[in-house]
Structures are given as structure tokens and as C-alpha cells.
Amino acid sequence: MKNPKLRILNYVIPLITLLVSIVCYFRLPDQITLSWDLNGAASSYEAKWHLFLMSGMGLVIAILFDILPHVDPRKKNYSKFEHFYDQFCIFMQLFLFGMTSITLVENFRPGTVNIPLVITIAIGILFLFIGNELPKVKSNFFMGIRTPWALCSEENWRRTHRLGGKCFFTAGIILILAAFLPSQKLVFGIMFAMIMVASLVPTLMSYLWYRKGI
Incomplete structure (x- = not known):
């Protein structure tokens, strides 16, 4: 800092x-x-x-x-x-x-x-913050989407984090809206799905870009 x-x-x-x-x-x-x-x-x-x-x-x-x-x-x-x-x-x-x-x-x-509501909204806000700032993170070994392919290429890192930022920001919006649904099981399911999507999509694309020589 x-x-x-x-x-x-x-x-x-x-x-x-x-x-x-x-x-x-x-x-x-x-x-x-x-x-x-x-x-x-x-x-x-x-x-x-x-x-x-x-x-x-x-x-x-x-x-x-x-x-x-x-x-x-x-x-x-x-x-x-x-x-x-x-x-x-x-x-x-x-x-x-x-x-x-x-x-x-x-x-x-x-x-x-209302713990489920507060926690879901808090995680949603966290995702919004990460999504907004993630594209600004430069190559390092401790913060960001540190796939081996992104760490080997500045362009791969840039693309991975730009996509990751969009995924996390979108997931944050969906989580905040989902927090007000009446079914807590549904809210948990959406939260789990958003975490998986925001984490796995940039990781998969990072590998595919690597295969393309990026």
C-alpha cells in the first residue's frame, strides 16, 4: 500500500x-x-x-x-x-x-x-467492486485471475482480466437483485452459479487464448 x-x-x-x-x-x-x-x-x-x-x-x-x-x-x-x-x-x-x-x-x-439478505447484497457489492477494478490489475502472483497462461503473457492477462471484470460486475448485479427473491434456496443456487461463472469463464478463455498463441 x-x-x-x-x-x-x-x-x-x-x-x-x-x-x-x-x-x-x-x-x-x-x-x-x-x-x-x-x-x-x-x-x-x-x-x-x-x-x-x-x-x-x-x-x-x-x-x-x-x-x-x-x-x-x-x-x-x-x-x-x-x-x-x-x-x-x-x-x-x-x-x-x-x-x-x-x-x-x-x-x-x-x-x-436479515442475514441471508444482508450477506447476499454484501457479496454482490463485493463482486461489483472487483468487476469494476479487475481490468486495472497488472500481472502479479497474488492478486487477480492468476492462470498459468495469463502469467505467461501480458496480452492474455489483459484479456482475461477484462473479461473477468465484466463477469464479476454482471454477477454482482444479479446477486443484488436475487437477494430479494422469496426462496433462499434459489438465492443460494444463483449465488453458487454466479461464483462459478465469474471464476470459470475467464479461466477457460485464458486457456483458449493461450491455445491461439495469445
Whole structure:
């Protein structure tokens, strides 16, 4: 991350997430819900210290986000998409903060949040963001659609990520609209299909372009 303010924010958000978890920890029951079924009902209960596995993940990710550009053999390329990299780091931290917040709210006041709706929309927004920025990502070994064929060719990488951006953006729109369908099984099916399509179509085309010498 090159932007000093975003670098600091990349650590501030997970630290706030961890602090909120610590403050709430002593008011939680010994067993808490960390997962829900398709209808938003609690599906399992865990020891409350497991909450820190979620809330502490942001700090681990923050450190990794700082390390990866320095160990990547193509680290010079990060300067070409550093704006996206910075934004993606912050977006992921906000996403984890949101998931931790939902978990805490639902354990204190079950039924407050429509979990299937919120999660589906959140993933849809994530896909929109990725789809919009993916074409700007330059060749590297840690971020993007890193097929062996794309890593071997700048043109293949460009085409793969341009197509991937369209696939993820379209999938994001469909997921947000699907979130309001009455059948949660149908919503889950659409989500699974969109994830598969957005991931596999660019991968397949990357291989086909490679076969054509691109």
C-alpha cells in the first residue's frame, strides 16, 4: 500500500473490530452463534472465544497485504494498480468489520438482522467492486485471475482480466437483485452459479487464448 492514510486505516479498522469484540466478549454467553442456515436460523454454537478467530482475521490480513507486494517477483507491477490495491484492502477490512458486527448483534438480539439478505447484497457489492477494478490489475502472483497462461503473457492477462471484470460486475448485479427473491434456496443456487461463472469463464478463455498463441 502506497497511500499513507490508507495504510494506517488498513490497521485502524481491524483494531477497532478487535476492540469491539473485546468489549462485547464479557457480555456474551459462553456459547455463541457463528453460522446460520439458508433461512437465517442459527445452525451451530461455538465457544465465545471463537469470536476472536473472526475479529482477529483483519489484523492478519492487514499484515499480509503489506508483505505480499514486497515478496512478489513482479512487485514493480503493483505501482501500476496501487489505487485498486489500497481500496481492496480497505474494502476487505470493512467487510470483516461488518460480518463481526452482524455476529455480535445477532447474538445479543437474535432476529434483528436479515442475514441471508444482508450477506447476499454484501457479496454482490463485493463482486461489483472487483468487476469494476479487475481490468486495472497488472500481472502479479497474488492478486487477480492468476492462470498459468495469463502469467505467461501480458496480452492474455489483459484479456482475461477484462473479461473477468465484466463477469464479476454482471454477477454482482444479479446477486443484488436475487437477494430479494422469496426462496433462499434459489438465492443460494444463483449465488453458487454466479461464483462459478465469474471464476470459470475467464479461466477457460485464458486457456483458449493461450491455445491461439495469445
